[in-house]
Amino acid sequence: MPANRFNGYTDYGVGIGLRIPHYRHILTKKPVVDWFEIISENYMIDGGRPLEVLDKILDQYKVVQHGVSMYFGSASDPDPEHLRRLKQLVKRTRTPWLSDHLCWGSVDGRYTHDLLPMPYTWEAVKVTADRIRHVQDFLEVPVVVENVSSYAEYHVSEMTEWEFLNEVVERADCGILLDVNNIYVSSQNHGFDPFVYVNAVPTQRIAQIHIAGHSKFEKYILDTHDHPVLDPVWELYARTIERTGPTATLLEWDDKIPSFDEVHAEALKANRFLQGAAQPPSEPAKSHELEGVAR
């Protein structure tokens, strides 16, 4: 597969999210970590400790920005102040790519601060792709969009989630942050085969992969990011890596955060799959892919 501006991060290895409870450990012990992912909004400020810590981290580690409130799928226009501050941070971090979610979350200037699922309609494809293009042009950095976990589907949807994702990224000419935990969570909540999803995504656009833990409730699964990664998610990860070859991978752990060493050790389990995939991606399609086609 030819390298492009989205899938060229084959040497990034395994990163973890930069979280406040780990600041002291990282700054004093200086552990070896391939890279850190930061939540952009936590650093889109004018001063204070968060920025000082970020600058120290930037001195010693590779940092990639991940946003939670761009809401590419919102029908209302983006907030210019948000974009201005985001661009300021992009200049500071020199992030090689910038990710945010394929979702909506604000309307008429009011923010839900949640990652709400899109209706998979052609109108939504157009609105979302236009907005991603606008943001990508303004920020002058490759944008990659992440699939979200969801608990609801709309009657108006005209395609599957992965078809929607594929249409949006083609029209926007952007990359993908494939969250395999989110795929698993949504597959259980909506009753689809997660391997069909993984096999349908264009590998040449996958810049990064997210792995995380989730919580099972009686009637649904919630994307809680407060557990180690569960086996079904590792299986999806393995299949993704089989298709893409080595790809920048990040473990998300955002609640009930254990020690730095515990989080890092969990993340490094991904190396089992990454190191085995040091060769070019496998072809022809494996059994999971055939299952996907058959459906």
Added chain:
Amino acid sequence: MSELLELQRRVAAAIMHPLTRNETMPRRRRDGVSNTSEAATYIKPNDRLSSFERLEIYNRQYWFRLYSCFEEDFPGLKAVVGAQKFELLMRDYLTDCPSQSFTLRNLGSRLESWLLEHPEYLDPRRQLVLDMCRLEWAHIEAFDEAENPLLDADDLATIDEHSLLHLQPYLRILELQYPVEDLLIALRSESGSGDASSNNASAARKTRRVRRVAALEPEHIFLAVHRHENSVYYKRLDREDYLLLKALLSGASLGNAIETAFVDSVIPEEDRGRWLQQIFTSWSALGWFTR
């Protein structure tokens, strides 16, 4: 109107509507709309959850996230109004003033003005509630506002009575009727005492908190909320300090600010020169003057 925009407005209206007392999505909204039929028109049910139940997951997530953030920002306000009333205050404030910012940091930005229009949350200790709200919002601003470059020796040498002295954007000055900073420090220190796992300790802490609030006597104070080496501090000011800083912040020249500070001052005229020298030395050391 686009179909996407219409759908997003309808979903947002459902999600941002307050929960019931049992923290569930209400069957019927305050405006009479049935959430059951509304959800069914746009959300697909599945074999385990109805349309209503699927929408309810988002409704609950929305409020739990906002409550958690708001409580973290205003622990002092919660102590002075009481836990039960604080629950209602959060619900009503966030219903009237939903977030208009990409960051949850600004969630409390309209709280003081909203409280002034809602006396039911101020009584019976109106000024104490307002003072605590102002202190906690000032703390949030002082934590991450910009820090500009300090004045250097050349800048200092050119200062005269006509100079306009700029202060750090993170500096906030408050005139308060209660010593709420002492109360807030005590509350924070108690909540961080490390005995959270014990029910007895928790009950004792709650009792101490109630007593502390009840015992707080009015005291007219002036306070600077500022940042030093990335930590937020509260510094008591004299009346003259406060008036001088307030005048500088409003754009007065140094000469006019000093004149304002000494109106009705108890500082004898012969001591004023030394007083000015002391405060400027202290404030310079704290890094409050900037270019």
